[in-house]
Amino acid sequence: MKRVLLIIGGGIAAYKCLDLIRRLGERGIAVRCVMTKAAQAFVTPLAVGAVSNARVATDLLDLEGEREIGHIRLARDADLVVVAPATADLLARMAQGHADDLATAVLLATRAPVLVAPAMNPAMWSHRATRRNVALLAADSVHVIGPNAGEMAEKGEAGVGRMAEVAELVARIETLLGAGAREGGFGFLAVSDTRTARPAACSLLLAGRHVLVTSGPTHEPIDPVRYIANRSSGKQGHAIAAAAHRLGARVTLVSGPVEIADPAGVEVRHVETAREMLAAVEAALPADVAIFAAAVADWRVAAPGNGKIKKAAGAPPPALELVENPDILRAIAKRGPRRPTLVIGFAAETQDVVAQAAAKRKAKGADWIVANDVSEASGVFGADRNRVHVLTADGVEDWPDLDKSEVADALLRRAGAFLSRDTV
Numbered sequence: 001m002k003r004v005l006l007i008i009g010g011g012i013a014a015y016k017c018l019d020l021i022r023r024l025g026e027r028g029i030a031v032r033c034v035m036t037k038a039a040q041a042f043v044t045p046l047a048v049g050a051v052s053n054a055r056v057a058t059d060l061l062d063l064e065g066e067r068e069i070g071h072i073r074l075a076r077d078a079d080l081v082v083v084a085p086a087t088a089d090l091l092a093r094m095a096q097g098h099a100d101d102l103a104t105a106v107l108l109a110t111r112a113p114v115l116v117a118p119a120m121n122p123a124m125w126s127h128r129a130t131r132r133n134v135a136l137l138a139a140d141s142v143h144v145i146g147p148n149a150g151e152m153a154e155k156g157e158a159g160v161g162r163m164a165e166v167a168e169l170v171a172r173i174e175t176l177l178g179a180g181a182r183e184g185g186f187g188f189l190a191v192s193d194t195r196t197a198r199p200a201a202c203s204l205l206l207a208g209r210h211v212l213v214t215s216g217p218t219h220e221p222i223d224p225v226r227y228i229a230n231r232s233s234g235k236q237g238h239a240i241a242a243a244a245h246r247l248g249a250r251v252t253l254v255s256g257p258v259e260i261a262d263p264a265g266v267e268v269r270h271v272e273t274a275r276e277m278l279a280a281v282e283a284a285l286p287a288d289v290a291i292f293a294a295a296v297a298d299w300r301v302a303a304p305g306n307g308k309i310k311k312a313a314g315a316p317p318p319a320l321e322l323v324e325n326p327d328i329l330r331a332i333a334k335r336g337p338r339r340p341t342l343v344i345g346f347a348a349e350t351q352d353v354v355a356q357a358a359a360k361r362k363a364k365g366a367d368w369i370v371a372n373d374v375s376e377a378s379g380v381f382g383a384d385r386n387r388v389h390v391l392t393a394d395g396v397e398d399w400p401d402l403d404k405s406e407v408a409d410a411l412l413r414r415a416g417a418f419l420s421r422d423t424v
């Protein structure tokens with residue numbers, strides 16, 4: 001039986017832990033709980049003890065408790081330590097290695113992987129001090145889930161700061177318990193290094209970040225049964241979303257119609273048309289990084305038929321009047337308070353790849369453009385491999401022929417490094 005040590009911090013989201021303990025119990029995962037002093041102002045140790053069916057540990061210097069189980073044993077007995085809700089103060093003390101209460105002492109003593117679920121007011125979450133602390137924890141291989149955007153407990157407050165939902169927590173905990181067995185209990189991820197083609201230990205560079213990705217084609221209706229579309233399998237965009245998730249980010253994937261499965265652990269919004277894609281992207285903001293890998297149809301039919309257009313004997317083929325679709329990348333890259341820190345576009349070209357991509361980077365206001373040759377000779381469409389050039393303000397990088405998931409990993413690690421430079 002897998003064992004989770006749940007450290008409950010002092011926030012209003014602490015009440016969700018009762019449900020979390022139950023859901024984990026249903027999956028055969030044993031939960032022991034530690035509560036901070038502040039947590040006990042939100043839920044009682046009695047309630048937590050009742051649902052977890054175990055004595056709740058609350059005090060570092062509780063002689064009775066120490067004799068019975070001891071904080072070192074609590075730390076050692078867990079396969080995974082989960083901190084939920086992780087308040088700004090608890091994150092700060094973890095980052096500094098404090099050990100002046102039971103929660104922090106256990107966190108310092110444990111060798112098990114640690115997952116934190118931050119929950120706090122949006123202003124506290126976006127404060128540089130909190131970003132710094134989360135980056136420090138991520139560098140120490142602490143896993144981070146959330147926080148999500150939405151309404152806060154305080155009336156009229158909204159933004160990024162809500163604790164991840166219980167279902168999301170359960171899914172991540174199950175993944176980590178599985179991964180823990182494979183990785184020998186350490187929270188490192190093996191990601192191959194494109195430069196050296198050697199596996200490299202990589203911490204969760206994008207922990208605490210929100211990455212927004214578009215993927216796949218859009219379908220623009222001609223009538224209820226026909227549509228205009230671009231060729232796109234969605235493989236590259238989906239691989240990018242999966243890579244961002246592996247690197248610890250909260251990920252929203254806005255996908256057009258594709259034949260491939262939703263990546264695990266990623267919030268997916270399914271859309272059909274360019275206008276729906278733009279609306280879903282706008283609704284998902286704010287984001288730290290936005291990556292536009294979708295092959296959006298440039299035009300749509302001005303007045304799609306309500307009924308199927310029928311052939312009539314001797315009649316000429318119907319003329320379709322097209323109007324331009326919104327350019328999603330250009331709209332999001334426009335300067336403004338909601339512009340993501342890093343905006344990355346793709347350029348699918350059949351000739352003069354780098355020159356065309358450079359012009360696109362300027363015209364659309366993207367920070368980086370990932371350019372690829374989609375001419376028939378390149379065989380990129382639907383394939384698993386891709387050869388790209390990455391254009392930044394500093395110049396052009398020609399990447400070798402790589403698997404689409406390797407392109408995704410390398411791109412996201414580069415994005416993570418770029419953001420850390422910005423905030424730490």
Ligand code: CTP
Nearest residue numbers: 292293294296325326327328329345346347348
């Ligand atoms: N893009 C977008 N919205 C559109 C068209 C394109 O967000 N309506 C994004 C794509 O996701 C990609 C980038 O813009 O990141 C470039 O897409 P591409 O199809 O190569 O360029 P276009 O703008 O369509 O230019 P053209 O077809 O003339 O080459």
